[in-house]
Ligand SMILES: Cc1cc2nc3c(=O)[nH]c(=O)nc-3n(C[C@H](O)[C@H](O)[C@H](O)COP(=O)(O)OP(=O)(O)OC[C@H]3O[C@@H](n4cnc5c(N)ncnc54)[C@H](O)[C@@H]3O)c2cc1C
């Protein structure tokens with residue numbers, strides 16, 4: 358039987374949208390294959406209720422492995438645990454999201470299984486035999502088709518490239534106390550720093566971003582208001598974070614974070630190629646710039662020529678009105 | 684302590700990317716090659732550490748898997764300040780192939796810390812570092828945004844959802860670094876460039892291994908439809924378009 362395994366990463370016991378997307382994606386591939394089983398593997402403490410939520414997207418089994426060691430990520434232990442279970446299930450395809458943890462773990466799993474791997478699969482396979490996966494290269498400046506030649510295959514799914522698709526199935530939860538060779542754990546976590554309350558940039562559906570055209574750190578309030586109204590994450594260009602106008606965690610682009618929200622607002626951003634490398638996967642881009650020839654307009658779907666501060670006042674008002682009417 | 688930094692040579696970030704006529708490769712004629720930005724920042728950070736008083740770092744080696752055409756990139760890393768270099772003499776293949784070459788070359792080379800970038804800016808593989816670690820049976824930490832060396836451990840910040848963890852790991856280990864590791868890459872000095880010419884560059888034979896994936900065709904993304912312009916005075920229209928046309932709010 359065709360078996361596809363999804364690594365269902367949890368964040369303090371909760372799954373993110375990307376995990377639901379990976380399960381949706383896996384169950385569509387199983388359909389393409391003409392049927393089979395979609396199995397999720399979860400490491401650490403996740404409540405049965407949460408595990409069962411994966412059934413809404415097509416998983417029929419979830420193997421939930423418990424051990425205190427899984428509360429923090431040790432790449433080697435995670436990879437061994439996942440690979441051992443893939444072998445036990447004799448599965449042919451393992452799907453990860455494109456999270457930080459996936460970068461740490463998926464390549465190790467691939468090596469253990471002697472599996473070819475594609476990081477950042479962009480949508481469904483274009484062919485099942487040979488197994489061919491589309492992927493972006495050069496930060497989205499080109500697409501490629503990658504053939505995975507090995508018997509077992511590992512892919513990580515590029516966020517938002519497939520979408521969350523409901524496909525309700527009855528799901529069985531298997532809770533297992535897993536044994537870990539703790540001598541092998543070399544990752545020692547001394548402390549954890551978390552900024553709470555803020556929407557994480559890479560998770561945000563909408564991102565509001567500012568560049569040098571915002572004119573200064575004291576001009577960010579209207580952007581923050583817009584983000585607040587929309588429930589959006591905040592981002593900025595590199596010079597803005599380099600000059601200390603905004604924290605480095607907000608810097609997007611080739612040397613910052615790479616994001617793919619549904620909607621990206623660029624205020625006073627010229628649209629340099631290194632900036633676009635981080636945001637061009639956004640579904641819809643809105644650009645506001647005083648210069649009608651700014652390169653950002655060729656990447657944008659909607660454009661406004663005008664002063665960012667003034668446009669922000671109008672936009673904030675229009676959105677508040679819209680919210681009150683809808 | 685010996686530090687080994689894996690560097691890949693990539694087209695300059697402003698390169699216009701276009702497939703070759705048959706669509707089977709990217710046309711790389713007239714491309715300006717640079718050190719992958721993360722690798723350059725990794726080298727910068729390790730040099731900062733080496734220059735600290737009582738530094739434990741004896742040697743910084745850079746390693747690349749590449750043909751002779753990768754040598755200018757290696758020389759640049761030597762000019763920035765690496766002590767010596769290794770080139771595994773073969774064109775890089777997929778990540779598995781490249782990682783295998785590196786793991787093989789390092790078998791008899793006791794590095795305390797092996798550093799890779801989180802992603803190369805050409806094929807965006809995001810996997811070489813973790814693959815090397817698995818092949819060499821070493822522990823690894825990915826998404827490293829800060830790195831310090833203590834007596835025989837490495838102290839790092841690891842980016843996680845909504846913050847970071849401070850992690851300690853004994854050597855030997857693999858660190859996979861990203862944004863934050865250093866701010867501005869170092870530029871080679873005149874003296875550095877002169878000295879680089881006489882620094883050792885060892886060429887080693889490649890290992891016999893087959894890639895597991897093949898990149899078979901390339902296309903450009905379809906051009907975006909023209910940007911729809913909205914009057915700056917009429918933000919209600921923009922909201923209307925985002926709601927009714929783009930169906931996004
Ligand atoms: C190796 C390398 C890596 C890089 N990585 C990144 C990266 O990851 N991310 C990144 O962002 N950059 C990166 N850069 C920098 C990049 O090349 C650009 O310099 C940068 O993106 C420009 O930032 P900006 O748009 O804020 O500023 P500018 O280019 O100065 O643009 C400001 C814009 O604001 C407009 N403007 C001015 N006044 C107003 C106003 N009142 N209202 C509205 N608009 C106004 C101007 O017309 C202009 O278009 C990198 C560069 C290099 C060399």
Ligand SMILES: Nc1ncnc2c1ncn2[C@@H]1O[C@H](COP(=O)(O)O)[C@@H](O)[C@H]1O
Nearest residue numbers: 689691748799800802803808809810811
């Ligand atoms: N050909 C290569 N030679 C040496 N190191 C490489 C090579 N390709 C990739 N790397 C290393 O692996 C990192 C990530 O690359 P990748 O996995 O290809 O995205 C780079 O930042 C380098 O540190």
